[in-house]
Amino acid sequence: MTIAVLGAGAFGTALAIALSDQGVTLWARDAAAVQAMQDARENAARLPKIPFPDGLTITADLGQACAADTILMAVPMQATAKFAEMNAALLRDKVIVGCSKGIDMDSLRGSTAILSDLTASPAVLTGPSFAIDIARGLPTALTLACADKSLGERLQQQLSTPVLRLYRSGDPQGAELGGALKNVIAIASGAVIGAGLGDSARAALMTRGFTEMQRLAQALGARPETLLGLSGFGDLTLTCTSPTSRNYAYGFALGKGAEWDAKITVEGAATARAVARLAQARQIDMPITQVVAALVEGRLDVAQGMQMLLSRPLKEES
Numbered sequence: 001m002t003i004a005v006l007g008a009g010a011f012g013t014a015l016a017i018a019l020s021d022q023g024v025t026l027w028a029r030d031a032a033a034v035q036a037m038q039d040a041r042e043n044a045a046r047l048p049k050i051p052f053p054d055g056l057t058i059t060a061d062l063g064q065a066c067a068a069d070t071i072l073m074a075v076p077m078q079a080t081a082k083f084a085e086m087n088a089a090l091l092r093d094k095v096i097v098g099c100s101k102g103i104d105m106d107s108l109r110g111s112t113a114i115l116s117d118l119t120a121s122p123a124v125l126t127g128p129s130f131a132i133d134i135a136r137g138l139p140t141a142l143t144l145a146c147a148d149k150s151l152g153e154r155l156q157q158q159l160s161t162p163v164l165r166l167y168r169s170g171d172p173q174g175a176e177l178g179g180a181l182k183n184v185i186a187i188a189s190g191a192v193i194g195a196g197l198g199d200s201a202r203a204a205l206m207t208r209g210f211t212e213m214q215r216l217a218q219a220l221g222a223r224p225e226t227l228l229g230l231s232g233f234g235d236l237t238l239t240c241t242s243p244t245s246r247n248y249a250y251g252f253a254l255g256k257g258a259e260w261d262a263k264i265t266v267e268g269a270a271t272a273r274a275v276a277r278l279a280q281a282r283q284i285d286m287p288i289t290q291v292v293a294a295l296v297e298g299r300l301d302v303a304q305g306m307q308m309l310l311s312r313p314l315k316e317e318s
């Protein structure tokens with residue numbers, strides 16, 4: 001069984017390195033970048049100083065990559081729908097595993113719904129994992145979610161390694177929502193710490209943020225227990241507490257009033273805006289997400305956002 005990873009960012013490259021014992025093809029859209037990675041045998045732009053193992057082949061030929069039995073999609077979320085549409089002829093009816101985290105701004109869909117346009121039972125690989133940790137071979141546990149049980153079992157076996165431990169779930173929508181929504185709460189957590197509002201405020205935001213995540217996920221049909229696992233609570237914990245997280249670091253810069261490099265991938269920024277619209281349309285109470293969307297859009301600063309959250313009517317904890 002052969003594997004291809006589409007998208008040679010930090011995460012796609014890390015997955016290709018981790019799975020390279022089986023032989024992996026890593027696809028990148030830019031032929032010059034592919035040549036540079038081929039010459040250096042590393043992805044100097046995204047994962048410097050991590051050498052490519054012999055089992056990793058890099059290509060700019062999408063047709064070659066899509067000949068693999070299993071395809072891991074690791075292009076950023078906001079590019080996924082267009083990528084899937086443009087390359088539908090190559091991707092249709094393949095075994096596809098969505099690895100990006102977010103909600104598409106235009107359609108308000110996650111990767112499972114987008115990839116369902118191409119294949120009957122798309123899987124999702126998600127959970128607490130920094131690309132650098134996976135690439136270094138540090139122990140990591142993720143959720144592999146697929147509605148088709150036997151396909152999920154096959155993918156769990158194929159994509160696990162001695163240090164990359166995959167737990168199976170039959171709820172891809174719940175798993176993808178955990179990964180998408182935790183990025184929004186990580187921005188809020190970073191903002192609180194960056195603004196010097198303290199660890200207690202961050203703990204409150206994480207907890208109330210987790211309540212929002214569960215509220216939306218259940219309204220969209222996810223299983224409640226999925227959010228309690230690696231893809232939800234696990235990834236929320238990692239991303240809200242580590243400066244390695246780009247979403248947290250972006251929030252931290254917002255809180256500090258510091259500059260931010262717009263070229264850095266921050267999935268939670270677009271996802272906050274998408275989820276704020278989704279929540280409003282469905283009348284789901286998601287105040288932290290609404291504040292993060294307003295911060296990202298420059299409609300509020302962190303002090304105003306915090307004041308807005310603190311001045312809400314007192315209520316029962318639910």
Ligand SMILES: NC(=O)c1ccc[n+]([C@@H]2O[C@H](COP(=O)([O-])OP(=O)(O)OC[C@H]3O[C@@H](n4cnc5c(N)ncnc54)[C@H](O)[C@@H]3O)[C@@H](O)[C@H]2O)c1
Nearest residue numbers: 008009010011012029075077079100101129130131265267
């Ligand atoms: N980096 C991590 O630690 C990590 C961990 C888990 C999940 N993820 C998820 O993986 C996804 C990708 O993140 P990343 O960290 O690899 O991003 P990245 O910023 O490192 O790289 C993004 C890559 O996508 C490529 N790209 C952008 N638009 C494209 C398009 N239209 N077609 C093809 N390629 C395109 C860019 O050239 C770049 O190589 C995100 O959804 C992220 O949330 C990342």
Ligand SMILES: O=P(O)(O)OC[C@H](O)CO
Nearest residue numbers: 127128129130245246247
């Ligand atoms: O760097 P971030 O914030 O995109 O987070 C990376 C992963 O999603 C952590 O699980």
